[in-house]
Amino acid sequence: MPDHMIQLVELTKSYPGQSEPAVDALTLDIPEGEIVVFVGPSGCGKTTTMKLINRLIEPTSGRILLNGADVTGSDPDELRRGIGYAIQQTGLFPHRTVAENIATVPKLLKWGTERVRARVDELLTMVGLDPAEYRGRYPKQLSGGQQQRVGVARALAADPPVLLMDEPFGAIDPLTRETLQNELLRIQREIRKTIVFVTHDIDEAVKIGDRIAIFSEHGRVAQYDTPEKVLSEPADEFVADFIGAGASVKRLSLTRVADAAVATDWPTVQRGEQPRESDREFLLVLDEGRAVEWLPRRDGRGGLPVLNAVGPDHTLYDALNAMLTNNSDVVVVTDAEGTYRGTLDMPAIQDLIHADDTTSVPRRATKGEVR
Amino acid sequence: MGFIEYTADSMPALLGATLEHTVLVLQGLGLAVLIGLPLALLTYRHRSRGAVLAVAGVFLTIPSYALFGLLITPLGLGTAPSVIALTLYAFLPVIRNTVVGLREVDPAVVESARGMGLSRTQTLLQVELPLALPVIVTGLRVATQMILGIAAIAAAVNGPGLGNLILQGLTSAGTPFAVYLTLQGVIGIVVLAILFDLFFAALGRLTTTRGMMIRA
Numbered sequence: 001m002p003d004h005m006i007q008l009v010e011l012t013k014s015y016p017g018q019s020e021p022a023v024d025a026l027t028l029d030i031p032e033g034e035i036v037v038f039v040g041p042s043g044c045g046k047t048t049t050m051k052l053i054n055r056l057i058e059p060t061s062g063r064i065l066l067n068g069a070d071v072t073g074s075d076p077d078e079l080r081r082g083i084g085y086a087i088q089q090t091g092l093f094p095h096r097t098v099a100e101n102i103a104t105v106p107k108l109l110k111w112g113t114e115r116v117r118a119r120v121d122e123l124l125t126m127v128g129l130d131p132a133e134y135r136g137r138y139p140k141q142l143s144g145g146q147q148q149r150v151g152v153a154r155a156l157a158a159d160p161p162v163l164l165m166d167e168p169f170g171a172i173d174p175l176t177r178e179t180l181q182n183e184l185l186r187i188q189r190e191i192r193k194t195i196v197f198v199t200h201d202i203d204e205a206v207k208i209g210d211r212i213a214i215f216s217e218h219g220r221v222a223q224y225d226t227p228e229k230v231l232s233e234p235a236d237e238f239v240a241d242f243i244g245a246g247a248s249v250k251r252l253s254l255t256r257v258a259d260a261a262v263a264t265d266w267p268t269v270q271r272g273e274q275p276r277e278s279d280r281e282f283l284l285v286l287d288e289g290r291a292v293e294w295l296p297r298r299d300g301r302g303g304l305p306v307l308n309a310v311g312p313d314h315t316l317y318d319a320l321n322a323m324l325t326n327n328s329d330v331v332v333v334t335d336a337e338g339t340y341r342g343t344l345d346m347p348a349i350q351d352l353i354h355a356d357d358t359t360s361v362p363r364r365a366t367k368g369e370v371r
Numbered sequence: 372m373g374f375i376e377y378t379a380d381s382m383p384a385l386l387g388a389t390l391e392h393t394v395l396v397l398q399g400l401g402l403a404v405l406i407g408l409p410l411a412l413l414t415y416r417h418r419s420r421g422a423v424l425a426v427a428g429v430f431l432t433i434p435s436y437a438l439f440g441l442l443i444t445p446l447g448l449g450t451a452p453s454v455i456a457l458t459l460y461a462f463l464p465v466i467r468n469t470v471v472g473l474r475e476v477d478p479a480v481v482e483s484a485r486g487m488g489l490s491r492t493q494t495l496l497q498v499e500l501p502l503a504l505p506v507i508v509t510g511l512r513v514a515t516q517m518i519l520g521i522a523a524i525a526a527a528v529n530g531p532g533l534g535n536l537i538l539q540g541l542t543s544a545g546t547p548f549a550v551y552l553t554l555q556g557v558i559g560i561v562v563l564a565i566l567f568d569l570f571f572a573a574l575g576r577l578t579t580t581r582g583m584m585i586r587a
């Protein structure tokens with residue numbers, strides 16, 4: 001089956017001296033070119049499953065197929081050079097520079113010096129670090145977020161088709177974490193790798209994943225589905241509990257403003273022009289294509305500045321947040337350059353929440369169990 | 372005749388003994404590294420490292436006179452028992468620091484090395500040893516300081532080195548130059564200790580690469 005990059009078949013791992021297996025007969029197919037997120041409470045076997053894939057841990061029983069081929073008996077070092085690996089603690093080599101760290105696998109694969117150097121600079125640029133400034137630094141001269149970027153660059157160095165990431169953004173402040181998540185998604189749009197991403201943060205899983213595997217315990221997958229399905233149709237009590245309150249709000253973060261229906265009928269007026277008659281209480285003042293001011297219809301004076309406009313890459317969650325922040329039921333939508341595109345209002349968002357869902361109470365679903 | 376004059380007169384003998392002493396210490400240390408380092412590399416991840424360290428520790432508790440004496444039976448008199456005795460004393464600092472240095476390497480660094488496809492040997496040579504090297508060098512430094520003094524006892528088993536001057540001084544106690552002889556031996560050892568220490572301090576700095584020196 002060529003469209004499944006990684007297939008886990010009845011995979012079991014019992015650690016010596018433990019009464020119950022850490023991973024118990026796990027069967028899971030991971031499609032090529034997608035981000036699959038393993039999410040679940042601490043100790044449920046996410047890391048173990050990940051390390052079974054690149055054979056840092058040997059399975060007690062079961063099989064792992066990579067691109068259709070059984071790799072359970074292959075040379076593990078050979079196998080790992082084709083699988084990128086990034087972990088929370090980064091594991092960067094402290095005695096080597098950023099460039100040398102990134103060059104690790106290409107050097108193992110005996111790439112030429114020139115090719116390695118070009119690749120290092122390309123990767124640093126890709127993860128948002130200026131090569132001239134950072135290639136000669138040592139890991140300890142970087143912030144935590146920068147170290148993570150180097151860790152990701154190092155994992156991608158030899159262009160492996162598969163990337164394993166174990167809580168790569170786990171120890172990073174929420175703001176930087178969000179930036180790194182966005183960058184991972186941007187990079188993934190270019191490189192289309194098969195990525196297995198471990199986290200215990202359901203919000204991160206929903207944001208990052210094309211598919212989410214929710215682990216309950218002993219590597220049992222309670223639900224394996226798209227984020228939309230997981231949020232709208234949790235397979236059981238455990239999944240519903242794990243998602244926690246606010247599934248409806250979380251689903252808003254799945255839709256980007258670019259994909260939402262934006263209203264273009266809000267009355268506008270060019271700066272300096274006479275306000276037209278309108279049925280709305282406020283008019284939008286445009287200046288060189290940008291929305292700059294909400295102008296009261298009645299007296300045309302004492303306008304309010306346009307704050308917290310949302311762009312195409314924002315999500316509906318951001319749009320709702322902007323409305324609440326502005327104490328308003330409408331928010332201005334712009335394109336990537338900041339040019340006015342239209343507006344989005346509260347009723348539109350409510351419609352979207354209930355578009356494919358007759359009730360906001362999570363229903364018990366019969367499908368989705370992947371065993 | 373004063374000490375300075377006496378020493379100027381006997382300089383060739385003093386330098387000869389100092390050179391012998393240096394060679395003796397280097398032989399003892401070299402043998403300890405040759406045997407101890409592989410032993411540490413083989414056992415640092417294994418339960419057996421406890422037994423290895425315990426045995427190396429026991430050697431240190433044997434009084435030096437007794438150890439040199441005991442080695443006469445299998446090895447005869449002279450250089451051989453002296454070198455072996457020093458090797459046995461140097462084992463503990465060499466092996467323990469190698470084991471500790473390797474075990475102190477951040478497990479995440481080793482795991483990521485293995486995860487990227489470095490073999491066990493490559494991980495050891497490219498990652499673990501370079502990171503452990505400063506600790507290992509400290510072990511060599513401690514071992515050297517320790518056996519520089521103990522090496523003086525080699526004279527008791529007809530071995531080479533500065534111990535012979537001290538022994539001569541002791542056996543001729545009461546004669547005019549007895550104290551001078553002992554003093555020469557002691558000063559020689561102290562000077563050697565300072566020189567070795569300077570050397571290992573430099574080596575320690577050399578093996579601590581820039582990336583490791585930077586404070587996190």
Ligand SMILES: Nc1ncnc2c1ncn2[C@@H]1O[C@H](COP(=O)(O)OP(=O)(O)OP(=O)(O)O)[C@@H](O)[C@H]1O
Pocket residue numbers: 015016018022040041042043044045046047048049200
């Ligand atoms: N080396 C080991 N030896 C013995 N037991 C282990 C070992 N590693 C993990 N375990 C056990 O296996 C189970 C699964 O551990 P694992 O690290 O895979 O969990 P996880 O889902 O990654 O958790 P977390 O979110 O805390 O990282 C746990 O009960 C753990 O105690």
Ligand SMILES: [Mg+2]
Pocket residue numbers: 046047048166
């Ligand atoms: Mg884990």
